[in-house]
Amino acid sequence: MEILRLFVIALMPNLKVLLITVLGSFLAMKRFDLLSETAISNMNTLVYFVFSPALACSSLASTMTLRGLITLWFMPFCIVLTVVVGTALGWLLVKITKVPYHLKGLVLGCCAVGNLGNLPLMVVPAICREKSNPFGDETVCYKNGMAYASLSLALASILVWSFAYNIVRIYSPKEICNEEKVDQITQNPTFASESGEKTLSNYSENGDRSHTNNCDQHEIETYAVPEAKKKMVTMLNILEKKVIQYLKMLSKWSNLKLVFPPTLIGAVIGLIIGVVPQFRNLIVSGNAPLYVIQDSIIMIGNACLPAMTILVGANLLEGLKGDRVKFSLIFGIIIIRNIALPVLGVATVKGAVHFGFIHHDPLYEFVLLLQFALPPAVAISTSTQLFGSGKGECSIIMLATYSFAAVSLTLWCTFFIWLVL
Template identity: 80%
Template sequence: MEILKLFVIALMPNLKVLLLTVLGSFLAMNRFNILSESAINNMNTMVYFVFSPALACSSLASTITLRSLIALWFMPFCIVLTVVVGTALGWLLVKITRVPYHLRGLVLGCCAVGNLGNLPLMVVPAICEEKSNPFGDKNLCYKNGMAYASLSLALASILVWSFAYNIIRMYSTTKNISNEKVASESDAKTLPKCSAQTMAIETDETSHNNNSEDHHEIETYVVPDAKKKMVNICNILEKEKVIKYLKMLCKWSNLKQLFPPTLIGALVGLIIGVVPQFRHLIVGVSAPLFVLQDSIIMIGNACLPAMTMLVGANLLEGLKGERVKFSVLFGIIVVRNIALPVLGVATVKGAVHFGIIHHDPLYEFVLLLQFALPPAVAISTSIQLFGIGKGECSIIMLATYSFAAVSLTLWCTLFIWLVL
C-alpha cells in the first residue's frame, strides 16, 4: 500500500506534462490551426529571447543565495556528470547506428541534456503539495524544493543554450559552410582562367602590334578596354573570396552564439541572488524595485507551458511521414531512461554513504531525478530555430516522452523509497 501511494504521488506531475503536450498537439491540428507553422516559429523565438531568460533570472534571483550556492555544490557536479556521460553514450550511439550527419547534433543533444528545467519545477512542488507528501512540512518542502529546482533550471539553461544548442548549430550549419567552400573553390578555379585570358589578350596585343598601323590604331582602343574588364573581374572575384572567408571566420567566432539570452539571464539572476545589495534592492515584497522582479516572474511563468505545448505541436509534424531508425530511438531511450538513472543511483547513494553530501531526502530526490529525465524540450526549440530535422526531432520527442510517462513515474517511486 505504501508503494502504491508513492506511485500515485509520482504520477500526478507527469500527468500535467502530458496534458499540456496533448493541448499543444490539439491546437496545432489543421482543423483549428491556432499553432500554425508561423505561430510555432514566433513562439519559439519568444521562448528563446524572452520567456526562458526571464524564468532563469527570476528563479535564481529569488531562491539562490551565496550560502545555498555553496551548500548545493554537488548538484552542478551531478548535472555536468549527466551531460558528459550522456554525450559519450550518445556519440557511441551515433557511431553504432550510423546516424545521418545532419541529425548527429540532435541525437547528441537528446542524449546529453535532460529536461532539467520543466519537469523538476513541476514534479518537486507537486509532490510537496500532496497531502501525504513524504518530505515533511508542506511549506518548508515547497520552499526548499523550489530552490533546488530553480538551481537545476538555471544550470540546465546554461547547458542547453551553450552546449546542446551549439552542437545542433554546428551540425546544421556544416552544409552551408561546405557550400561556401565549394563556391570559394570555384572562385579559385576561375582566377587562373582570368589570368590566362589576360595573358591571351596581352599576346594578341603583341601580335597585333606587328601588323599594319591601321590595326594598331584599333587595338590601341579595343585591347586596353578588354584588358581592363578582365582585370576588374579578377579583382572583384578576389575581393568576394576574401569577404567570404571573413564571414566564415565571424560565424565561428560570434560571441552571440557563446552567450545566448538564457545564459545571460541566468548570470544576471545569479548575481542578483548572490550579491546582498542587489538582493535587498530587487528581491522581496519590501524591496524598492520589487515591481521589476514581479514583472520578470510574470514573463518567466509563461516559459514552461509554452515550451511544453510546443513539444506537442511539433509532434504532429513528426507524424506526417518522417522516419527515424528504431535503433536510434531505442538507443536514446536506453541512455536517458535506463543507463543514466542507474548511474544516478550509484553516484548519489555513494556520495551519501561516504559523507560527501549531508543526508537530506528532498535534496537527494532532486539529485536522483536529474538523472532520469527525458530530453530537454529546449532542444526542440533549437531545432525549430535552425529548421533542420524538425520531423525527426518530433518523432524522438514523441517516443522518449511516451516512454518517460511510465519510466519516470516508476523511477520517482523508487527514488522516494530509496531516500526515506
C-alpha cells in the same frame, strides 16, 4: 501500500504535464487552427526571451543565497557528468546503428542533454504541492524545490545553447556540403583542373554561415602549371580551406550570444540579487521599497511553465508527420536516457551521500537523481528547425522519447522518492 502511495505522488505531476502537453497537441491541429506555425514561432520567442529569463531570475532571487549556492556545488558536477556520459553513449549508438551524417548531431544532442530546465520546474513544485508530499512542509518544500529547479534551468541553458546547439550545427547540411567537396578534392588531386580549375569557398566576408541547404560557391580560376605544381597548389588550397573551417568553428563556439542566452542572463541577475544582501533587501523582501519589480517578474515568469508545456505538445505533433527513423536508433536513445543514465545517477548520488560529499537532504537528492532520468531537451528541436537538419526525424524522436518518458519518469520518480527517504 507505501510504494503505491509514492507512485500516486509521483504520478500526479507527470499526469498534469501530460494533460497540458496533449492540450498543446490539440491546439496545434489544423482543425482548431489556434497554434499555427507562425503562432508557435512567436510563442517560442516569448518563452526564450521573456518568460524563461523572468522565471529563472525571480526564482533564484527569492530563494538563493551565497551559502545556499556553495552548498549546491554538486549539481553542476552531476549535470556535466550526464552530458559527458550521454555523449559517449550517443557516439557508440551512432557507430552501431550507422546513423547518416546529417543526423549525427541530432542523435548526440538527444543523448547528451536532457530536459533539465522545463521538467524539473514542472515536476518538483507539483510534488511539493501534494497534500501528502514526503518532503515535509509544503511552503519550505516549494521554496527549496524552485531554487534547485531554477539553478538546473540556468545550467541547462548553458549546455543546450553552447554544446547541443553547436553539435547540431556542425553536422548540418552546410557542413556536409563542405566536407563532401573537400573529400572529393582530396581523393582526386586533379579534380580542380578537370573541373575548370575551380575550388570551393563557402564563407562570406563577414564570416557568417547561411542556414540553407545550398553551398555558396565562388569560382577561382587558376593558372596553368606543370602537373607536380598543380598537385601542390591543390593540396595548399585544401589546407587553407581546412584552416578557415576550423577558425570559423572556433568563432562560432566563442559567440557570446550563444554562451550567454537570455535565460542564463536572467539567472545571473537573480543570483546577484539573491546573494548580495543590499540588493535582496531592496527588491526581494516583503517590505522592500522595490518589491513591485520582483512581483512583476514573478507574474511574468509564472506564464513560462504552461507555455513551454503547450509548445512541447505542439512540437510533438510534428512527429506524426515526420520522416521515417530506424527503430534501433529510437530504441537506443530511449535506453540511454531512460535506463543507462538513471542507473548512473543512482550510483553517483548515493555514492556522494555515502562518502559525505553532499549533505543529506531528501529533496536535493531527489532533484539530482531526477536530472539523470529526463528525456531529451526540447531546445534540440529548435536547433534542427534553425539549421534545417533532421527536423522530421527530430519530431519522431521527441514523440517516442516523451511518450515513453510519461511512464518511465513516473516509475523513476517513485523509486527515487523511496530511495532518498
